[in-house]
Amino acid sequence: MSGTVVESIETHSIAPTACFQEQWQAALQYQRQCLDKPSLNPIRIAFLAASTLDHLVPVIRYWMARETFPTEIYVAPFRTIETEILDSNSALYEFKPDYVVLLLETNDLLAQVPAHPYRQIVRESAAREAGRWIALAKSVLEKTATHVLIATPVPPSDGPMGLQDALSPEGSAYRVQRITEALVEQVPAGITLWDLTSIAYAFGLHAWHQPALWFHSKHAFNLDAYGIVAHHFSRLIAGLRGQAKKVCVLDLDQTLWGGVIGDDGLNGIRIGVDAGAEGEAYAAFQGYLKELRQQGVLLAVCSKNEHETAKEPFLKHEGMVLKWQDFAAFEANWNNKADNLLKIAQKLNVGLQSLVFVDDNPVECDYVKRALPEVTVVHLADDPAHYISTLSRLRLFDKPHVTQEDRHRTGMIAAELEREAAQRLAINTDIFLDSLDLRGEKGSVDGATIERSWQLLHKTNQFNVTTRTPTLQEMTQKSHEGIVRWYRLRDRFGEYGIVSVVIAESQDQRLVIEAWVMSCRAFQRTLEAFVMRDLIELAQSRHCTVIEVLYRPTTRNGLVVGALRQLGFQEVQVLANHDTLFTFALSQPAPPTAIRNKEHEMALISQE
Amino acid sequence: MLQTQDRAVILNRLNQIIGQQLGLTNIHLSESTTAKEVPGWDSLAHVTIILAIEKEYQFKLRTSEIGKLQDVAGLVDMILQRGVIKAS
Numbered sequence: 001m002s003g004t005v006v007e008s009i010e011t012h013s014i015a016p017t018a019c020f021q022e023q024w025q026a027a028l029q030y031q032r033q034c035l036d037k038p039s040l041n042p043i044r045i046a047f048l049a050a051s052t053l054d055h056l057v058p059v060i061r062y063w064m065a066r067e068t069f070p071t072e073i074y075v076a077p078f079r080t081i082e083t084e085i086l087d088s089n090s091a092l093y094e095f096k097p098d099y100v101v102l103l104l105e106t107n108d109l110l111a112q113v114p115a116h117p118y119r120q121i122v123r124e125s126a127a128r129e130a131g132r133w134i135a136l137a138k139s140v141l142e143k144t145a146t147h148v149l150i151a152t153p154v155p156p157s158d159g160p161m162g163l164q165d166a167l168s169p170e171g172s173a174y175r176v177q178r179i180t181e182a183l184v185e186q187v188p189a190g191i192t193l194w195d196l197t198s199i200a201y202a203f204g205l206h207a208w209h210q211p212a213l214w215f216h217s218k219h220a221f222n223l224d225a226y227g228i229v230a231h232h233f234s235r236l237i238a239g240l241r242g243q244a245k246k247v248c249v250l251d252l253d254q255t256l257w258g259g260v261i262g263d264d265g266l267n268g269i270r271i272g273v274d275a276g277a278e279g280e281a282y283a284a285f286q287g288y289l290k291e292l293r294q295q296g297v298l299l300a301v302c303s304k305n306e307h308e309t310a311k312e313p314f315l316k317h318e319g320m321v322l323k324w325q326d327f328a329a330f331e332a333n334w335n336n337k338a339d340n341l342l343k344i345a346q347k348l349n350v351g352l353q354s355l356v357f358v359d360d361n362p363v364e365c366d367y368v369k370r371a372l373p374e375v376t377v378v379h380l381a382d383d384p385a386h387y388i389s390t391l392s393r394l395r396l397f398d399k400p401h402v403t404q405e406d407r408h409r410t411g412m413i414a415a416e417l418e419r420e421a422a423q424r425l426a427i428n429t430d431i432f433l434d435s436l437d438l439r440g441e442k443g444s445v446d447g448a449t450i451e452r453s454w455q456l457l458h459k460t461n462q463f464n465v466t467t468r469t470p471t472l473q474e475m476t477q478k479s480h481e482g483i484v485r486w487y488r489l490r491d492r493f494g495e496y497g498i499v500s501v502v503i504a505e506s507q508d509q510r511l512v513i514e515a516w517v518m519s520c521r522a523f524q525r526t527l528e529a530f531v532m533r534d535l536i537e538l539a540q541s542r543h544c545t546v547i548e549v550l551y552r553p554t555t556r557n558g559l560v561v562g563a564l565r566q567l568g569f570q571e572v573q574v575l576a577n578h579d580t581l582f583t584f585a586l587s588q589p590a591p592p593t594a595i596r597n598k599e600h601e602m603a604l605i606s607q608e
Numbered sequence: 609m610l611q612t613q614d615r616a617v618i619l620n621r622l623n624q625i626i627g628q629q630l631g632l633t634n635i636h637l638s639e640s641t642t643a644k645e646v647p648g649w650d651s652l653a654h655v656t657i658i659l660a661i662e663k664e665y666q667f668k669l670r671t672s673e674i675g676k677l678q679d680v681a682g683l684v685d686m687i688l689q690r691g692v693i694k695a696s
Binding site for chain 2: 019020021024025028032054055211212213215216217219223
């Protein structure tokens, strides 16, 4: 970090929660100092928004210099987000930003995701709107080497649905939440979400929204929140640049437990539920530190104590949450803490700027601050109940979350989960099926579809009417001579793929179904009726008067009987081996289906 | 407890507040000064000045008022009318 600028900032060390006036004064002061000391290679950040950022930017500049590195900031003209992104010659790209930040405007988003009584419809349009912004962000990535941040939208505080606003799909808070969810699900590499929503909730949603300022000058939120917003942003960028702190060095007495181990002894220190409220508070703090360790933060101890005395609680005390093995370094001696910190940094092979020193003693804190200015010092004051929030809200260890989610998971499986969810909420089947917007496609099996069709014939057990399993060769032969049909299905959530296959032959005036399978994925979609209608057409074109099929019962395909009857088939004969002959007279009406034919153009772009 | 104060006392305090927001020491605004005449008092600074005054005197300007108060006399009037003048 640059020397002189940071020094002068340290003398005005305001807290992120300080009011706007203080933030503004600090920002102005920093700005004045900067004028004679231009920074080498500042971090370049571009902001695109539909709100006024004029007062936020200087505060961000100040916090960025404090927490990471000086910046140069470009703000696109008000409400020019799309044009700046889509025009390759815009000022945005000329600026050559290292980071591009999109601040989405809640009212604009809500206009694209209108209220609707059906949750799946709202979820659908939220996904579409989120997708639109992700696509815009991606086009930035295509045009310049940068990293894009999208700020999550903040719900309005007085939505029209009142008590139901966050719970009902007609509420505005509900719709904003669905948009955020969709952003989280869709966000790809190269784009990071900035959780502005959580900052707003922490600040207080009612205080966050300042309608008078919005109407007057399009400030998106209370200026008193600028400190925490700018601090949060600078820690996010620090995390992205690998500058999250790596080691938490802790004092022991009155930091990890109540009391002084050297004086009170193993049984006298207060830690754990048996030691009352104070013990519980320290145990909670230890639990928080343990979770930090789970996330890869190294823990170390730096204490003025005899080594063996300091070690004992970690090995023997039942109330301790942190154990000996949780620590990567343990310096308990009577040397000064600065020397110990240097030793720890060396042992763990990290720079001093990766260390956070946590102590309840203001004298020790002050000493370390002066002896080792690169070390971040956290003074824990008063009440252990506040230790977690004091440490946590400095955002020192925060790193961007890398999801382990398997991105190769096929779209079909993800879509299936969504369908299941949608179905559970449906009022009745007809409305549900209609809302799915089912589209069917059919065709004769050829080179491109034979493999998949043959696979389906062999692996389908439940809806398998005849259980005939031809070899691939037989099937290929049949596809040239007789009728071999595939059926594909999609709905508004996605593609099902080929889900039904029929092998048939016309003999005299009968269309004989030799094989008919249907994937269980496509049950309850009226696909069997869609197939039947195709078979009826084929039968008619071959001047058949009846369709017949020999059902062979197995332990698994019992549902076929009911399905055939529902389509209009009738049992005609049961053979000795329990095979049952079903027929359908073509004079009967074709069964109705909820599946519409896919348009020809869509058939051209569909994929296997 | 409300105390009636001189316009002069308020004017003095306004000089301090506005000076601080604009980063100017020793400014001497009179009641007849308008925003246009003061270096740096643009729409950006106007918002910070209004917010500082609201905080100091503990009242909120109405939406329609924020943009209209572009002269010092108007500010003094507003403070006398609506502000909470503390004993200093």
